[in-house]
Amino acid sequence: MGYSAEVRKKSIDIIKERKLTAERQADYRKEKIFSEIPEAEQYERDIASCAIKAGRAVFRGGDVKAELEKLKNESLKLQAELETLLKSKGYTPKDLEPFYTCEKCSDTGYIEKDNRTVMCACLKKVMVETACAELNKNSPLSLCRFEDFSLDYYSKEKSPEYPRSSYEQMCNILEYCKRYATSFTPKSESVFMNGKTGLGKTHLSLAIANEVIQRGFGVIYVSAPTVISKLEKEQFSRNKEDNNTEQTLTECDLLIVDDLGTEFTTQFSSKALYNLFNSRLLLGKPIIINTNLNLKELEDTYTQRFVSRIIGEAHRLDFFGRDVRLLKS
Ligand SMILES: [Zn+2]
Numbered sequence: 001m002g003y004s005a006e007v008r009k010k011s012i013d014i015i016k017e018r019k020l021t022a023e024r025q026a027d028y029r030k031e032k033i034f035s036e037i038p039e040a041e042q043y044e045r046d047i048a049s050c051a052i053k054a055g056r057a058v059f060r061g062g063d064v065k066a067e068l069e070k071l072k073n074e075s076l077k078l079q080a081e082l083e084t085l086l087k088s089k090g091y092t093p094k095d096l097e098p099f100y101t102c103e104k105c106s107d108t109g110y111i112e113k114d115n116r117t118v119m120c121a122c123l124k125k126v127m128v129e130t131a132c133a134e135l136n137k138n139s140p141l142s143l144c145r146f147e148d149f150s151l152d153y154y155s156k157e158k159s160p161e162y163p164r165s166s167y168e169q170m171c172n173i174l175e176y177c178k179r180y181a182t183s184f185t186p187k188s189e190s191v192f193m194n195g196k197t198g199l200g201k202t203h204l205s206l207a208i209a210n211e212v213i214q215r216g217f218g219v220i221y222v223s224a225p226t227v228i229s230k231l232e233k234e235q236f237s238r239n240k241e242d243n244n245t246e247q248t249l250t251e252c253d254l255l256i257v258d259d260l261g262t263e264f265t266t267q268f269s270s271k272a273l274y275n276l277f278n279s280r281l282l283l284g285k286p287i288i289i290n291t292n293l294n295l296k297e298l299e300d301t302y303t304q305r306f307v308s309r310i311i312g313e314a315h316r317l318d319f320f321g322r323d324v325r326l327l328k329s
Pocket residue numbers: 102103104105106107108109110120121122123
């Protein structure tokens with residue numbers, strides 16, 4: 001997956017910072033241990049000197065094999081003694097080494113695979129997170145959590161058009177959303193949230209976003225008008241290097257599009273949204289869409305093909321009742 005130079009630089013800086021921190025902390029730990037057990041420092045120097053001697057032996061030539069064998073045994077013996085010494089004071093040899101966030105690449109971001117240097121999974125993960133954070137910059141993400149969602153404003157009276165009260169319906173929806181977020185995987189189903197404004201769609205989709213981000217997945221939360229303006233900008237931008245919005249939107253673990261139908265609809269916007277959603281569906285990646293439009297209005301705004309393809313595959317949640325925001329004020 002290609003990223004903009006900015007996202008790449010930011011991500012590499014994050015990994016570098018992890019490495020520096022791990023090494024700084026190791027130096028600090030070492031200093032403390034050596035001041036407590038001064039003999040340990042001498043052991044460490046002797047072990048290092050075995051390695052230096054081995055290097056010299058190879059350089060000098062002669063009976064290298066015998067010399068290396070001898071140095072290796074000496075080093076192993078010293079390491080075993082150091083371990084015993086450390087253990088007697090409640091430490092292990094690992095305490096002298098940095099605790100890297102990623103043991104695979106020692107926080108360098110790269111590993112050797114099939115004789116090639118490739119990006120480590122940890123750096124890829126940071127890139128996804130950074131790219132998502134970039135797109136989430138203006139979303140009110142931190143404002144809505146499941147804990148703040150109140151069912152108090154939903155009526156317990158049975159609504160004439162629906163088989164249950166809006167209170168009962170919201171209990172089910174809340175339960176579904178919590179379960180969705182806590183059991184989310186990048187192969188989870190898509191969700192279609194439908195209903196008038198002020199019934200909690202935005203709150204619940206933000207709560208899902210928060211929970212799923214905290215579980216370490218790459219989530220993008222955007223309103224439909226923002227998606228369109230970003231894609232439009234990308235379409236007409238000359239700097240191809242930084243054109244990664246569409247790719248990030250397509251490849252993030254979860255894409256949440258708020259307020260579908262409130263964007264200024266043009267041929268470009270309908271097509272761009274259809275292509276984006278369709279690409280995700282083809283990849284088996286979930287989308288959460290929420291809209292105030294009913295199915296008929298959606299078909300009128302987009303096309304029947306759009307609605308049946310995009311909405312048809314999603315788990316549908318119908319929000320009904322009276323505007324909670326009005327009741328609160
Ligand atoms: Zn790594």
